[in-house]
Amino acid sequence: xxxxxxxxxxxxxxxxxxxxxxxxxxxxxxxxxxxxxxxxxxxxxxxxxxxxxxxxxxxxxxxxxxxxxxxxxxxxxxxxxxxxxxxxxxxxxxxxxxxxxxxxxxxxxxxxxxxxxxxxxxxxxxxxxxxxxxxxxxxxxxxxxxxxxxxxxxxxxxxxxxxxxxxxxxxxxxxxxxxxxxxxxxxxxxx
Numbered sequence: 001x002x003x004x005x006x007x008x009x010x011x012x013x014x015x016x017x018x019x020x021x022x023x024x025x026x027x028x029x030x031x032x033x034x035x036x037x038x039x040x041x042x043x044x045x046x047x048x049x050x051x052x053x054x055x056x057x058x059x060x061x062x063x064x065x066x067x068x069x070x071x072x073x074x075x076x077x078x079x080x081x082x083x084x085x086x087x088x089x090x091x092x093x094x095x096x097x098x099x100x101x102x103x104x105x106x107x108x109x110x111x112x113x114x115x116x117x118x119x120x121x122x123x124x125x126x127x128x129x130x131x132x133x134x135x136x137x138x139x140x141x142x143x144x145x146x147x148x149x150x151x152x153x154x155x156x157x158x159x160x161x162x163x164x165x166x167x168x169x170x171x172x173x174x175x176x177x178x179x180x181x182x183x184x185x186x187x188x189x190x191x
Contacts, residue, residue: 019032025108025111055119058104059105067129069086078146080141083184134157
């Protein structure tokens with residue numbers, strides 16, 4: 001008779017996501033995962049197949065939760081206000097004390113060496129989706145006259161993407177939240 005699982009799959013996946021976020025893929029051992037998730041090795045393999053598959057699923061969970069703040073870019077009536085709201089939410093998330101500092105995506109991308117690796121492909125897709133969201137909002141800002149017509153919105157979108165991930169690194173180094181907030185005000189003034 002097959003034994004029924006005695007754990008909440010979503011809850012253990014969330015625990016794995018936080019551990020990968022804190023330690024990175026390579027820094028997280030199978031023993032770390034089993035202890036943190038509170039499940040047996042056999043349950044781990046039956047439910048998630050292997051560490052790589054578990055990581056991909058945890059990264060997808062992270063992407064779904066982090067995409068919520070993109071609505072500020074996608075639904076904004078004002079380009080500058082949408083960017084401000086996005087970064088306010090982003091800074092809140094990056095400097096939260098109840099989660100690992102920084103960002104799972106940023107932490108992963110700086111530690112994955114193989115460009116063709118499935119993890120790297122997933123992280124690159126995350127980067128590109130955010131860049132496109134910034135770009136579309138900036139284009140709408142140009143159309144409304146809020147962003148100067150002579151501004152290169154491709155470069156501005158890339159700059160905002162880079163600032164986004166720079167904030168993640170700064171948060172991981174426990175730098176000042178206030179400095180990040182001040183920087184965003186400066187960036188908004190430059191637009």
